Amino acid sequence: MDAFTIGAEKISSRLWLGSSLYPSPKVMGDAIQAASPGFVTVSLRRQSAMQLRQQVSEHGHWHILLQAVATSGSRLLPNTAGCHSAAEAVNLAQLARELFATRWIKLEVIGDDYTLQPHPLQLVEAARELIAQDFIVLPYCTDDLVLCSTLLELGCPAVMPWGAPIGTGRGLMNIYQLKTLRQRLADATLIIDAGIGKPSQAMAAMELGYDAVLLNTAVARAHDPVSMASAFRQAVDAGHMAYQAGLMVEREQAVASTPDIGKPFWQQAEVRL
Amino acid sequence: MTAPAAFTIYGAGLMGSLLAWRLARQGVKVTLLERAAEHSPQSAAWTAAAMVAPWAERSASTFDVFRNGELSLQLWPQLISELESETGMSCGYQCNGSLVVAHPADRNEMQQFCDQLSFNGLTPGMSEQVQMLDAASLRELEPNINAEFRQAVWLPQEAHLQQRILLTALWRAARQAGAELLFETAAEQQPAQGFILDCRGTGAAEDIQQLRGVRGEVLWLESEQRISRPLRLLHPRYHLYLVPKGESGGRYQYMLGATEIESDDRSPVSVRSAMELLSALYCLVPAFSEARIIAFDSNCRPALPDHNAAIIPFNNGQGLRVNGLFRHGYLQAPALLLTIQQHFGLPLSMNETYQQEVACA
Numbered sequence: 001m002d003a004f005t006i007g008a009e010k011i012s013s014r015l016w017l018g019s020s021l022y023p024s025p026k027v028m029g030d031a032i033q034a035a036s037p038g039f040v041t042v043s044l045r046r047q048s049a050m051q052l053r054q055q056v057s058e059h060g061h062w063h064i065l066l067q068a069v070a071t072s073g074s075r076l077l078p079n080t081a082g083c084h085s086a087a088e089a090v091n092l093a094q095l096a097r098e099l100f101a102t103r104w105i106k107l108e109v110i111g112d113d114y115t116l117q118p119h120p121l122q123l124v125e126a127a128r129e130l131i132a133q134d135f136i137v138l139p140y141c142t143d144d145l146v147l148c149s150t151l152l153e154l155g156c157p158a159v160m161p162w163g164a165p166i167g168t169g170r171g172l173m174n175i176y177q178l179k180t181l182r183q184r185l186a187d188a189t190l191i192i193d194a195g196i197g198k199p200s201q202a203m204a205a206m207e208l209g210y211d212a213v214l215l216n217t218a219v220a221r222a223h224d225p226v227s228m229a230s231a232f233r234q235a236v237d238a239g240h241m242a243y244q245a246g247l248m249v250e251r252e253q254a255v256a257s258t259p260d261i262g263k264p265f266w267q268q269a270e271v272r273l
Numbered sequence: 274m275t276a277p278a279a280f281t282i283y284g285a286g287l288m289g290s291l292l293a294w295r296l297a298r299q300g301v302k303v304t305l306l307e308r309a310a311e312h313s314p315q316s317a318a319w320t321a322a323a324m325v326a327p328w329a330e331r332s333a334s335t336f337d338v339f340r341n342g343e344l345s346l347q348l349w350p351q352l353i354s355e356l357e358s359e360t361g362m363s364c365g366y367q368c369n370g371s372l373v374v375a376h377p378a379d380r381n382e383m384q385q386f387c388d389q390l391s392f393n394g395l396t397p398g399m400s401e402q403v404q405m406l407d408a409a410s411l412r413e414l415e416p417n418i419n420a421e422f423r424q425a426v427w428l429p430q431e432a433h434l435q436q437r438i439l440l441t442a443l444w445r446a447a448r449q450a451g452a453e454l455l456f457e458t459a460a461e462q463q464p465a466q467g468f469i470l471d472c473r474g475t476g477a478a479e480d481i482q483q484l485r486g487v488r489g490e491v492l493w494l495e496s497e498q499r500i501s502r503p504l505r506l507l508h509p510r511y512h513l514y515l516v517p518k519g520e521s522g523g524r525y526q527y528m529l530g531a532t533e534i535e536s537d538d539r540s541p542v543s544v545r546s547a548m549e550l551l552s553a554l555y556c557l558v559p560a561f562s563e564a565r566i567i568a569f570d571s572n573c574r575p576a577l578p579d580h581n582a583a584i585i586p587f588n589n590g591q592g593l594r595v596n597g598l599f600r601h602g603y604l605q606a607p608a609l610l611l612t613i614q615q616h617f618g619l620p621l622s623m624n625e626t627y628q629q630e631v632a633c634a
Contacts, residue, residue, distance in 0.1 A: 023333065024580035060485055061535035064578055167509065221385070223392040 004211060006189055007136060007157040012073055013038035014206065015236040016191070017229070018216025019065055027225050029068035035219070035229035038212060039077040040069050041106055044092055044099075077138070079106035084119070086126035093130055105130060106160070106193075106214075107139040116166045120147045124154070131155040140193050143177045145184055158189035160214060163205060167217045169197020172204055182209045199228075199235035206239025207247060276620045277591070278302060279467030283460040285309075286316030287436075287602045288595045289472035290443035291610060294356070295621040297450035304453045306463055308476060311456040314440065317474055320491060320572035322516045322528045323436035323603045324503050325349060328403050328428045329371055330601060332389035333512075337581050338601050339393075341608035346432060347627040348607035353434070359449065362442040365435035365519055371503040372406070372415065373426040376556060382507040386426065402430050417498050417560045433503050433516055434603065468619075469592035474575040475537065477596055481585065484596060486537035486573030490546045491530035493518070494554075496564035499525055506557045513553045526567070529554055533600070542569040574599050582609060584616075593617060 003010050017037040022028035032040055042065060069076050078096035083089040086109060093105045109126055111119025118141050130137045131154055139151050143161040151159050161181060164170035172178055173195065181190060189212075192205040196215040205213050213236060222228035280296050282289045285307035293305040309315040327334075327342025334342075346368075353366040375383040387397050397405045404427040411418065411425045444454055455463065460473065471477055475486045503516045511532070518526040532546045547569065554561055577583055577597035582605050585594040593613065598605055607623075614621040 024335070024576075024578060026579035029578070060537065061487075064483065223389060 011038040014212040014240055015233050016212055016214040020216055021220035022225060025061060025064040031219055031225045031229040032068040032072050034226045035233050036072050037074045040074050041077045041079045043079055043081040044096055076100055077104050077106050080108045083109050086122045089126040090129050093135060104136045107137050118142055124150055127151055127154050127156055143174055143181060145181055148181060152188050158191055160191040160193035162194040163192045164195025166194045168195055169218055170195055171197055171201035178208055199231045202232055203235040203239035206236055207242050209243050277468040281465040282470045284473040286472060286474050287318035287606050290440055291606055292470050293447040293452050294443045297447045297452035299620040306458045306460055307456045308459045317572050317574050318436060318602055320570050321436055321602055322530050323434050324516060325432040325604050326371055329373055329505055331393055332386060334601060335581055341605040344608040344627060345604055351624060352607055356442050356446055359446045360442045362438060364439040364442055368432040369502050370429035371431040373505045374422045375507040377421055377423060379508055382509055386507055397426050403428060415500060417500055417558050419557060419559055435519055469588050471594040475573050481596055483578050485576055487576045488534040488536045488538050488573055489531040490542040490571045491528050492550055492566055493568035494527045494529055494564045495524050495567050496561055497524055498560040504557060506553055508553060511549055537573055539573055542571050
């Protein structure tokens with residue numbers, strides 16, 4: 001898989017994975033190996049600072065995660081999942097920076113509990129504050145064009161619009177809008193985050209010219225997460241390669257790919273049965 | 274191998290207590306060391322809901338765990354009957370099945386659960402062990418369940434028991450058979466004699482690489498309303514179970530659980546977990562809105578990275594560590610006793626015919 005850069009940093013793969021919901025840490029580790037993701041996100045929600053510190057201890061769940069990330073050549077991307085306000089997200093981001101010694105943060109501020117839709121206003125506020133504090137902020141956002149360009153103007157090196165609500169597996173719900181984003185923000189790094197349920201949907205995102213996809217449930221909840229991780233890797237590779245190769249334009253009328261002229265017997269009537 | 278004449282067992286959780294009893298009744302010298310006090314046990318087994326549910330847990334477990342569970346279902350009745358006749362106590366072992374339900378709005382969760390079973394060769398409706406129920410049959414089995422639930426997966430061969438009575442009975446039976454039980458005594462406080470069986474669960478983290486604690490939180494409830502068998506609720510964000518825990522004076526007790534949080538944290542139940550568990554309960558059995566909460570409890574399950582149990586030789590062939598039973602202790606313990614007898618020659622008087630049946634099936 002070809003590498004690309006965000007900010008000044010080289011990212012090794014266009015498939016990014018979440019680390020929740022796997023049947024066991026072993027399966028999670030194997031899936032990460034199979035996918036060789038550019039980033040692996042890790043959630044800090046639901047835990048107090050004391051509990052968080054316990055988890056990076058030698059036997060903790062995150063220790064296993066950190067090992068898998070290191071051996072697969074991936075990078076860790078802490079997120080602020082479960083936050084409902086800018087202040088909460090900023091606090092959690094600071095904690096993540098201290099725990100994992102990284103400036104990278106996937107910024108997530110939820111505005112509606114049922115759809116888990118990002119809160120655009122709180123998101124912008126949190127992004128502004130975190131960038132001022134020297135974080136590298138990758139915001140999970142809706143596919144609103146003005147919101148995405150505002151986040152980019154603030155200094156986010158990439159934005160991560162949703163394909164569909166988190167965990168739904170419904171794929172790219174608004175292709176028109178996602179195409180518009182790609183066209184209007186031609187120079188920006190755009191990553192589809194959330195809603196991807198099948199490798200074909202990840203491939204479709206890459207064919208649209210998106211720079212990467214981030215997903216979790218579709219791999220973690222597969223009957224065989226390791227094989228599914230591998231399938232997504234190949235789909236993302238193929239989609240990106242297809243985008244670079246240049247997709248043909250759809251036509252209204254059929255056009256034979258083999259010319260009739262020069263073909264023997266082309267004038268003969270069809271064989272009747 | 275010739276069986277050793279003396280055993281030292283670390284930990285009075287489920288595995289340690291079972292081993293102490295099985296060995297002592299064979300006439301060998303047994304010393305059981307437990308860090309906690311007898312009146313306030315700290316083991317995961319004390320906190321657990323004690324279901325023997327290989328099919329309900331299939332999607333959350335490996336094939337090894339599932340196979341151990343099927344085997345344990347065959348082994349528990351004899352163990353219980355021997356234990357009850359030796360102690361005169363009743364452990365509340367009931368093999369009356371369990372039900373898996375989802376709210377109609379979450380039918381996709383039910384679909385995913387059934388798909389997982391099918392993927393593992395256990396398609397609902399295709400065998401005795403895994404059946405589908407319609408609304409009327411569900412109501413017949415459990416009249417108090419939320420009337421909005423229109424279907425259920427019915428697992429008629431699953432069992433559950435009363436873990437606290439069982440553990441107390443195991444200690445009594447082990448003592449009767451001559452075992453010495455030393456509570457409030459950590460492993461390092463006492464020189465080990467003979468063969469060592471290390472069953473300390475999370476307490477063995479220093480000695481077993483990659484062993485970690487996974488926090489679980491449960492509630493104890495009491496109600497006049499009756500639920501006869503374990504119920505499991507599938508929900509997009511959490512899975513919950515409600516397990517009957519006996520009756521006294523016309524009031525039934527239940528356990529409601531359990532969260533699964535990646536943290537080696539034994540602090541009391543959080544507000545958020547209690548709210549999630551209770552709101553899910555209210556949806557599952559609306560009649561429980563007037564149930565009484567009699568206790569909150571939390572503990573840590575010992576887990577290895579692959580979530581399988583492990584039997585690890587140590588002490589130059591004169592010891593075994595048995596650990597990593599995770600959320601499947603009661604599901605796996607009898608099968609592990611059998612494995613220990615067959616592979617390491619310990620005299621546990623387990624009936625070996627069952628293993629063969631499974632192997633032939």
